[in-house]
Amino acid sequence: MGGRRGWARKYQIRLWITDAVAIALVMWLAHAVRFGMDAIAEVSGPAAPNYWWLSLAFATLWVLQLGWSKSREPRILGHGAEEFQRVLHASWRTFAMIAILGFLTQWQISRGYLLFALPVATVALLAGRAGWRSFIHYQRDRGELNAQVVVVGPVQSSQNLIRRMRNTSRAGFHVVGVCLPPTAWGVLDEDLQDVPVLGTIAEAAEIATRIGAEYLIVSGTDQLSLQEARHLGWQLEGTNTGLVVAPAVADIAGPRVQISPVEGLPLLHVEPPTFGGGKYVTKAITDSMAATLLLILAAIPMGIIALAVKLTSPGPVFFRQVRVGRNESLFTMYKFRSMYVDAEERLEALREQEGDRDAGNNVLFKMRNDPRVTSVGRFLRRYSLDELPQLINVAKGNMAIVGPRPPLPSEVESWEEGVARRQMVKPGITGLWQVSGRSDLDWEQSVRLDLYYTENWSLAGDLTIILRTAWAVVKGRGAY
Known part of the structure; x- marks a missing residue:
């Protein structure tokens, strides 16, 4: 997954090209629909540029916004709604910035031009992302385009996490091994006998780095002390292996979860669901x-x-x-x-x-x-x-x-x-x-x-x- 030759980097480049082409085509269409092939059609207002320059600036800003909103971040690619939501947020921010620019400069940008460009380009972006997501799903169904992970934690919670990952293969995590407490080393249920036990919790960071795992996933803390979890983070500093903590709560969407640090302890506040309003x-x-x-x-x-x-x-x-x-x-x-x-x-x-x-x-x-x-x-x-x-x-x-x-x-x-x-x-x-x-x-x-x-x-x-x-x-x- 990681590195200059990893699949994530190649996939991000493809997304960048698809986004740029989709936006450029729609901006060209918006200009053609509103002004025909008049290349020198000018925006009304003091010192206003012509629409071709505005389209170029609009497209450039939009592509940059998609990057700034981290819509191509590897960890969200291929699963969940976060990628599409970030594309929508980037589109709305771009439109808002153009509207603010028109207000501050007193440029009277054609409403027809904007009302064509914004929704059509947004749909084109979402369609492009959906197409690439279908590609990544196809590859993951074949066992490709996964992040290699090592699971560390208590036996039961580690086994439950591995089973969930296997049931949701399109999330893109391939478990290459597990590290367990010393008292349970080597003990796994029959359906998980193909998962190698690589070592103990104390050895997890060194093992994950040595075998080139992209993530070390902590599956629980009932037998993993806060000090041990912190040491794992320290040991992974400067490596290409990231640390992920799977909380005990499950099946809760991001908007309902807020993290508040209290004396260095990250507390997860889970908002109760509402059924009205x-x-x-x-x-x-x-x-x-x-x-x-x-x-x-x-x-x-x-x-x-x-x-x-x-x-x-x-x-x-x-x-x-x-x-x-x-x-x-x-x-x-x-x-x-x-x-x-x-x-x-x-x-x-x-x-x-x-x-x-x-x-x-x-x-x-x-x-x-x-x-x-x-x-x-x-x-x-x-x-x-x-x-x-x-x-x-x-x-x-x-x-x-x-x-x-x-x-x-x-x-x-x-x-x-x-x-x-x-x-x-x-x-x-x-x-x-x-x-x-x-x-x-x-x-x-x-x-x-x-x-x-x-x-x-x-x-x-x-x-x-x-x-x-x-x-x-x-x-x-x-x-x-």
Whole structure:
């Protein structure tokens, strides 16, 4: 990962080139749309330059802002929403600086020029980043483009951390070994026997530096004293190995966490999740308006789908089913019918079958080649077109565009303690479960993602999920 020849450096250069090209093309288009090919069109105002010079300055400032906001920082590349959020922040700061410049100099910069350049270039930047992220995901699925890490800490917390890293391979961490307390040296569970125990905690820094690990990750402090953790930091000074501390708290987003140093001790303040307030009102209004607009735009495609459903199998066009909404209130959810009308009667017989069924899921019934699905329904499910009528639920206020998966009442009855917290927000048409594997996820993974979203969602995060959903639907991956 690190160094002049490491993959991170090469990836950053590619991002820089992609960003520069995207911004340059959009600024050229903005000038062409607003002023044609007039190269000497001047900005109105005292001592104002022409628009070509302004475009050049605008593009240069934007590229610099993307660097200053650390949107190409290696540790955020390939996972999470932080990269996209930093791109958005850099874009808004660039626009604000241009607006301030126009105010101070009394230059009357064309609003049409700016209103074209800002949103189009921002979308182009996000699209470029999404394209490169798909590339890095493809490489990481093959075991490439990872940071080599050594885990150090108590046995149990180290093993849990390694398992999490393996389950989220696209985060880009490859565990090359573990350092354990002397009393537990050499002890690992059977599923982790392929992870070498490199030494003890006291030897961790020297070992990580010697083998060229890029990060030393401290997995816990119940058997690792504060003095030992501090010494690890000292021993890594001047090396190419970074120190990462994995706190005991998990599944909490960055905005809810603040670090306050107290007498040299970094304390993590975790803000409690809120389930009401201004951002919820904003989300509800935005969802309702967007759903209404999308229903109007999708009226003709939905009509064609309805006709295809009706002509290819007997039964109603829409499938209506009672689902559990926010605060466990019941509502009727709408979908295009993708199964034969006797699907419910055939369910019990299918539950007894083995093989094609998802054996890792004891709550949801999922079957890869479900014989109850019609030929048209299989196509609709693959590209999530059967879910378009759920926009009606969003417009009515029963659902949101982004949220946890809407469960059946029978599922809720079998939930373990704590799972019901996912119903503290409105269920969504799409969500983290949709962009993280859809039906390929097992029950525990789905629950963890839904609970994480429930407590940590944001409007910027919702936008990222929507963009990722569009890509997941086009690929048709994990839907059956």
